[in-house]
Amino acid sequence: xxxxxxxxxxxxxxxxxxxxxxxxxxxxxxxxxxxxxxxxxxxxxxxxxxxxxxxxxxxxxxxxxxxxxxxxxxxxxxxxxxxxxxxxxxxxxxxxxxxxxxxxxxxxxxxxxxxxxxxxxxxxxxxxxxxxxxxxxxxxxxxxxxxxxxxxxxxxxxxxxxxxxxxxxxxxxxxxxxxxxxxxxxxxxxxxxxxxxxxxxxxxxxxxxxxxxxxxxxxxxxxxxxxxxxxxxxxxxxxxxxxxxxxxxxxxxxxxxxxxxxxxxxxxxxxxxxxxxxxxxxxxxxxxxxxxxxxxxxxxxxxxxxxxxxxxxxxxxxxxxxxxxxxxxxxxxxxxxxxxxxxxxxxxxxxxxxxxxxxxxxxxxxxxxxxxxxxxxxxxxxxxxxxxxxxxxxxxxxxxxxxxxxxxxxxxxxxxxxxxxxxxxxxxxxxxxx
Numbered sequence: 511x512x513x514x515x516x517x518x519x520x521x522x523x524x525x526x527x528x529x530x531x532x533x534x535x536x537x538x539x540x541x542x543x544x545x546x547x548x549x550x551x552x553x554x555x556x557x558x559x560x561x562x563x564x565x566x567x568x569x570x571x572x573x574x575x576x577x578x579x580x581x582x583x584x585x586x587x588x589x590x591x592x593x594x595x596x597x598x599x600x601x602x603x604x605x606x607x608x609x610x611x612x613x614x615x616x617x618x619x620x621x622x623x624x625x626x627x628x629x630x631x632x633x634x635x636x637x638x639x640x641x642x643x644x645x646x647x648x649x650x651x652x653x654x655x656x657x658x659x660x661x662x663x664x665x666x667x668x669x670x671x672x673x674x675x676x677x678x679x680x681x682x683x684x685x686x687x688x689x690x691x692x693x694x695x696x697x698x699x700x701x702x703x704x705x706x707x708x709x710x711x712x713x714x715x716x717x718x719x720x721x722x723x724x725x726x727x728x729x730x731x732x733x734x735x736x737x738x739x740x741x742x743x744x745x746x747x748x749x750x751x752x753x754x755x756x757x758x759x760x761x762x763x764x765x766x767x768x769x770x771x772x773x774x775x776x777x778x779x780x781x782x783x784x785x786x787x788x789x790x791x792x793x794x795x796x797x798x799x800x801x802x803x804x805x806x807x808x809x810x811x812x813x814x815x816x817x818x819x820x821x822x823x824x825x826x827x828x829x830x831x832x833x834x835x836x837x838x839x840x841x842x843x844x845x846x847x848x849x850x851x852x853x854x855x856x857x858x859x860x861x862x863x864x865x866x867x868x869x870x871x872x873x874x875x876x877x878x879x880x881x882x883x884x885x886x887x888x889x890x891x892x893x894x895x896x897x898x899x900x901x902x903x904x905x906x907x908x909x910x911x912x913x914x915x916x917x918x919x920x921x922x923x924x925x926x927x928x929x930x931x932x933x934x935x936x937x938x939x940x941x942x943x944x
Contacts, residue, residue: 522551610643674713
C-alpha cells in the first residue's frame with residue numbers, strides 16, 4: 511500500500527500511479543483518506559483504486575443520482591438553449607409522456623372543463639391516460655442497476671397500443687436524457703457513467719407509400735374545417751413545408767408583406783446554413799391574402815377563433831384531419847375511400863407531401879427539380895417520396911410489347927418460334943441501324 515502520514519498532518523494520505531487502458535503514461539492519484547490509522551487508510555485506498563478501475567472500464571455503479579423527472583427538465587432546457595431541436599413543443603410532449611412511466615405523478619391534472627369545447631374530448635382522453643399511468647418516480651441510476659425497468663417500460667408502451675415510430679420517439683427521448691447526463695458539464699451532478707437506452711432494439715418503421723388521387727385530396731380538403739383547409743392548401747402549394755412548419759408560420763416573421771415568399775427554419779439548416787425560402791404561387795397568394803384580411807390581428811397564419819374575438823395558434827390538427835377524412839369518404843366511391851393513420855394504406859397530413867412528389871413525377875418533371883421543390887438534400891430521399899402508381903407502368907409495358915412483338919411467337923408453336931426469333935433478330939438489327 512502507498513498510504514502515508516505527513517509529519518505535520520493528522521490523517522493518512524494516498525499517493526499512487528496507474529496507467530488507464532489505452533493510455534501511454536501513468537496517471538498520478540493523490541489525496542487524503544480521512545483516516546487516523548494505517549489499516550483504515552489502506553482499506554480506503556483499496557476502495558479508491560477499485561473505483562478508478564471500474565470507472566476506466568465503464569462498469570462503475572452510480573451513486574446517488576437525481577430523479578429522472580428533475581433531470582428531464584435540465585435536458586430539455588439544454589437542448590432548447592443549444593438549438594438542438596426544431597420543434598421544442600414536440601419534444602416536451604414526448605418527455606411528458608415518458609415521465610408518466612419514469613417520473614412522479616403531477617399534483618394537478620388537466621381540467622377539460624376549462625378548455626375550449628372543441629378540445630375537451632381530446633383533453634379528457636389525455637387526463638384518463640395520466641390517471642392510469644404508473645408514475646414510478648425513478649432515479650437516473652435505476653434503469654442502470656435494474657435493466658428490468660427498461661423491459662417494463664417496453665411492456666407499458668405496448669400495452670398503450672403505441673405504434674412502432676412512436677415507441678422509437680420515446681426511446682430516443684430517454685436516450686437523450688442520458689446523453690446530456692454524460693456530458694462533462696453534467697456528469698458530476700448526474701452521477702451516471704453509461705446510457706442504458708443506447709443500444710435498444712428499434713421498431714421497424716414502415717415506409718410511407720400511400721398516395722392520394724386528386725379526387726381523394728380535393729374531397730378531404732373540402733370536408734375539413736376552415737383552419738385545417740388552410741393548412742392542407744399550404745401543404746399542396748408549398749410541398750417543401752411539413753406540418754410543424756406550417757402550424758408555426760407567423761405573418762410578420764415568415765411571410766413578407768407582399769406575399770411573394772415564405773422564409774422559415776428547417777431541420778436541415780444546420781447543414782445548409784440557410785433557411786427555407788419558398789416562392790408563393792398565385793393561387794396560394796390569393797388564399798393567404800383573403801386569410802390575412804379575415805383574421806386581422808392574428809399572429810400565426812393557421813389559427814382558430816376564440817369566443818372573445820381573438821385567435822389561438824394550433825399545435826395539433828390530427829383529430830380534425832381524422833374527422834374530415836371520415837366525412838370525405840361519404841362523397842367518394844367505395845374503391846376510393848381512405849383510412850387514417852401511419853399504418854399500411856393509411857393517410858395522414860404527411861401523405862400530402864408524398865402525393866405532391868408523386869404527381870410531379872407523373873407529370874414528367876425531372877428528378878432534380880422535384881428534389882428542389884421538396885427541399886430534400888439527397889436523391890435517395892426524393893426517390894423515397896415518389897410512389898408511381900400501377901397505371902404509370904401501362905404505357906412503358908405496352909411500348910415493350912410493341913417493340914418485341916412476341917404474340918405470334920408464343921402462339922405459333924416451336925417451329926414458328928424459331929422463325930419468329932430470326933424475324934425478331936432482323937427487326938432489332940434494323941432498328942439498331944436506324
